[in-house]
Amino acid sequence: MQHWKTTCVVAGGGPAGMMLGYLLARSGVQTILLEKHDDFFRDFRGDTVHPSTTDLLHELGLLDEFLAEVPHQNVEQLGIGINGQTYDLIDFRRLPTACKYVAFMPQWDFLNFLADHAQRYPTFRLQMGTEVTGLLRDGGRISGVSAQTPDGPVEIRADLTVACDGRWSILRDQSGLPLKEFRMPIDVLWFRLPRGENASETLGYLGGGQIILAIDRGDYWQCGTVIEKGSFGRLQADGLPAFRSKVAAAAPFLAASLNSLVDWDQVKLLSVRANRLRRWWLPGFLCIGDAAHAMSPVGGIGVNYAISDAVAAANVLATPLRDGTVGDEDLQAVQDRRCPPTRIAQFLQGAQTANLARMSRTEPPLWLVRALSRSSLVKRMLGRMMGLGFRREHIHTVDRVRPAE
Structure with missing residues (x-):
């Protein structure tokens, strides 16, 4: 010991x-x-590294080095894709921060x-x-x-x-x-797909009773789909072809890449x-x-x-x-x-x-999505809530030790 x-x-x-x-x-x-x-x-x-976090790195004097050294994608707006149409819903461009975007890495x-x-x-x-x-x-x-x-x-x-x-x-x-x-009514399934056709950065893609997430990792998509809690077994019983069809219905740009999904071992369950x-x-x-x-x-x-x-x-x-x-x-x-x-x-x-649980079963009200996407005030408010949170923290500690070069 x-x-x-x-x-x-x-x-x-x-x-x-x-x-x-x-x-x-x-x-x-x-x-x-x-x-x-x-x-x-x-x-x-x-x-996701949000503007609240990149501001902390800025206060520490690390931001420039961080952005230069770590590969990432800058996303200034986020939206939702429904049946092939993208609606912008969240806008980070007016935030009072050093980085007016979310960094995906x-x-x-x-x-x-x-x-x-x-x-x-x-x-x-x-x-x-x-x-x-x-x-x-x-x-x-x-x-x-x-x-x-x-x-x-x-x-x-x-x-x-x-x-x-x-x-x-x-x-x-x-x-x-x-x-x-x-109580959480959903779980999430994660899987990788080869990077193919480009797509807009969105909160998710909706269609055919599915919600699909697709994170650009350069040479592949990191994908997720929202499912009813405890329903993974039923999906497996229906078979991979049915699962691939449902994913493609919500995110058609993934259709060709989905052919690489040949075994359930490639799909990981995140219990929310x-x-x-x-x-x-x-x-x-x-x-x-x-x-x-x-x-x-x-x-x-x-x-x-x-x-x-x-x-x-x-x-x-x-x-x-x-x-x-x-x-x-x-x-x-x-x-x-x-x-x-x-x-x-x-x-x-x-x-x-x-809401996600409901949208995984039924189509969202398009009139509401369209209305929200047309309001710059709503989009900026959502950007502030998501990008900064409800109580920003700042660095008050001081550097008392000399770091090695």
Whole structure:
């Protein structure tokens, strides 16, 4: 058994964990980040970097390098395709931000970029291939975690343990914190198709009782389709030809590429889950990101809310962690800051998810879609809600440690 000691241990190398680890390390807080996988390459993850996040990179002085180094597509407007006709519904071009667009990119590129910059600080340690297995307790306080490394088990003692280990968080479950689940009527199927004919960037394509998403990954489409929750088995029983026909009915430009879909093993099920902790912390322990509030995939905002959680947490916690004075009131302050915008976003997502479930069974009212697409005010309002969220965070931590070149 190995024994390590640090000021803050972060479990999970997703957007929340990586951003928090980076911000704490640059603020002079000794931080260990644990990631159970050997790399960040996981498909079917959030691929949108919204203007709220690119503004944070701008405040950190990283934006120009980020945009130059990481391949991405800039999308200034988003719409919906219905029976071959595209209707613009969301406009980011008037936002008061450095980037007036959503950047589409594989999430692993975003995480690799942050990891590279975090590891330039001597106060940061990234431990890959290390899976947390439990919480350590000292009386009524969480005092760290146990984990399994490639070299064997380890106990890591820390002044603060932060769970960023996703919607199926092991640490959250072991903490016993009360969790409220929200009913989700949909699941999503993800699959890849060869890149063929160009298509407009949209929120989705509707037709034939199907909702299809198609994310441009350069040489292939990352596709998704919304299905009724629990109906994957019925779709499989109907057969792949029927599934391909339904996808093509909603997104005809994919018809030729669909011939490459020859086995159900190429189709992955994402079980949509949404929940929120009633309390995000215990003495010595905090949950943020999906560990605190799993979001619906509607709008692709989950990544950006997770990053905002990390920024708010670093703003509140960096100084008391560095001074050795972090207390319960600091952890409550993080929840007080981030819970209200999360509640609003999840409420609206619930309504939008119910609409998606209805649209997967019936055609949407075209008169309403047309009316919304003609209103520049509505499109700008939707762009602000999606691009910035309901409470913007800004970088208040300072760079106290000299990074390596």
